Amino acid sequence: MNTFKDWIFTLVNLFHSVKDENLRWQTATYDQQAKLKQARVLAEKTLADELKKKSLQLAHDIALLRTKNHAELAMLKTQCKQDIKDYQQYLAALDRLKSSIQASYTHLPEAVAFTIHHHAKHLLNKMWEADNFEQKMQYEMRLINFMTAVHDDARIHLEGDSRQELPEKTLRLLQQP
Amino acid sequence: MLIKFSLFLIGCALALFVSANVLLSLSPSDMPERITLIGQLMLLSAFMLLSATGLLLAAKRILHACLGFFSAGQRSQRRLLFIQHRQDQLHRLIHFQTAQINYFNETRRKRLLVANHRKHIKALSNALTDELLSIKPQLSKTAFQQLQQENRHYCKRLDGEGLLKLQQKIAASATS
Numbered sequence: 001m002n003t004f005k006d007w008i009f010t011l012v013n014l015f016h017s018v019k020d021e022n023l024r025w026q027t028a029t030y031d032q033q034a035k036l037k038q039a040r041v042l043a044e045k046t047l048a049d050e051l052k053k054k055s056l057q058l059a060h061d062i063a064l065l066r067t068k069n070h071a072e073l074a075m076l077k078t079q080c081k082q083d084i085k086d087y088q089q090y091l092a093a094l095d096r097l098k099s100s101i102q103a104s105y106t107h108l109p110e111a112v113a114f115t116i117h118h119h120a121k122h123l124l125n126k127m128w129e130a131d132n133f134e135q136k137m138q139y140e141m142r143l144i145n146f147m148t149a150v151h152d153d154a155r156i157h158l159e160g161d162s163r164q165e166l167p168e169k170t171l172r173l174l175q176q177p
Numbered sequence: 178m179l180i181k182f183s184l185f186l187i188g189c190a191l192a193l194f195v196s197a198n199v200l201l202s203l204s205p206s207d208m209p210e211r212i213t214l215i216g217q218l219m220l221l222s223a224f225m226l227l228s229a230t231g232l233l234l235a236a237k238r239i240l241h242a243c244l245g246f247f248s249a250g251q252r253s254q255r256r257l258l259f260i261q262h263r264q265d266q267l268h269r270l271i272h273f274q275t276a277q278i279n280y281f282n283e284t285r286r287k288r289l290l291v292a293n294h295r296k297h298i299k300a301l302s303n304a305l306t307d308e309l310l311s312i313k314p315q316l317s318k319t320a321f322q323q324l325q326q327e328n329r330h331y332c333k334r335l336d337g338e339g340l341l342k343l344q345q346k347i348a349a350s351a352t353s
Contacts, residue, residue, distance in 0.1 A: 018178070044250050051253030058260040062267065070272045076275060080282035087286050091293050098297075110304030111344040114297055118337055125290070 069146060087128065094120045097150050104154035112166065119174050120146055149173050179230040188222035190216045294335055301340050302332035305347060312351040321351070 026033075098117040102108055123146060127139035153167030193216030201209040245251055305328050313321055324347060331339035 015182075044248070048249040048253050051250065051257050055253060055257045057261055058257065058264060062260065062264055065264065065267050069267065069274075072271065073274055073278070076278050080278055083282060084285055084289070088289060091289060095293070109344070110301050111341055114301045114337065115341065117297055120295070121290075128286070 012065075040118070059074075087124075090124050091121075094124065097147055100154045101150055104157045105165070105167060107165060112171075115174065116150060116167070116170055120150075146170070146173050179226060179233075183223045183226040183230065186226065190220035190223060192227050193219065291335070294337070298332055298335050298337060298340065301337070301344075302328055304341060305344055307353075308344070308347050312347065316350060324350070 071152065094117055097120060098113050101116060102113050123139055123143040127136055127143055130136040130139055149169045150167065153170050157164070157167070197209040199210040200206075200212065213278065256290060259343050306325070309316075309321065309324055317326070324343065327343050330336075330338070333341060
């Protein structure tokens with residue numbers, strides 16, 4: 001039994017000695033630990049401040065982006081409305097073109113008038129759907145030339161300078177590829 | 178420290194079991210039983226100590242994780258990520274809104290085009306009907322009905338090419 005008691009005491013002594021050693025190490029390294037703790041707290045604070053600053057900057061950027069997006073969308077909407085208006089005006093102009101050629105050439109078959117109008121509309125759509133500016137300009141020029149030819153034919157026929165029954169100049173343009 | 182102590186207890190318990198076994202073979206007294214009991218208690222306390230240490234460590238880790246989660250640094254980081262995500266979302270949104278506006282614009286334009294096309298197809302179809310009626314006496318009843326039906330069909334389908342071919346057909350019928 002005494003041996004067992006000795007064992008227990010030895011164990012308790014061992015435990016205390018380990019604790020003492022630990023305490024000594026803590027005392028010896030107290031300054032270093034305090035410095036480390038302070039440095040860690042400082043680093044955490046700096047990081048938090050930096051992140052906060054970045055968040056504020058980003059929030060500001062987002063506000064700017066939102067305003068820019070609103071402005072861009074409003075501009076795009078206006079531009080689209082204008083595009084539709086222009087397209088309507090073009091269609092109305094082509095309708096008037098057909099009416100004028102029909103008014104000048106009273107015996108012009110509806111099929112020919114339809115073909116002329118259809119070709120002009122085809123050019124208009126090509127111009128509208130062109131991907132690049134150069135192509136757009138090319139189709140616009142072709143459309144303008146075609147409309148000019150139709151108006152010339154109508155005017156010449158109305159003035160009585162031509163005895164042809166069909167708008168030849170326009171039909172020649174129609175046959176071009 | 179606690180883990181080391183519990184491992185030490187386990188070691189002691191095992192040593193006690195071995196010594197009890199040795200004593201059991203040497204003398205028939207009740208000493209081995211007592212040693213075994215002590216060994217069992219020691220083993221039990223060692224396992225309880227281990228479990229308690231585990232629970233303590235887990236609780237400590239959970240507490241640290243919670244403190245870390247609500248710390249200023251991580252909160253700022255989460256906020257930053259949220260704002261960055263919002264920014265990306267806005268970039269995507271503008272792209273889709275632009276695409277939507279363009280799509281509706283294109284649809285409106287096509288609707289205008291179709292309406293215009295329908296108007297002119299109708300005019301051509303009416304002209305063809307007049308032409309057909311003017312040559313009706315020269316045509317058989319079935320031929321007239323066939324041509325009229327074709328006219329209606331192409332008009333309904335907004336087929337300009339078909340109507341132009343029909344016009345040629347009517348002109349050919351009129352001359353023959």
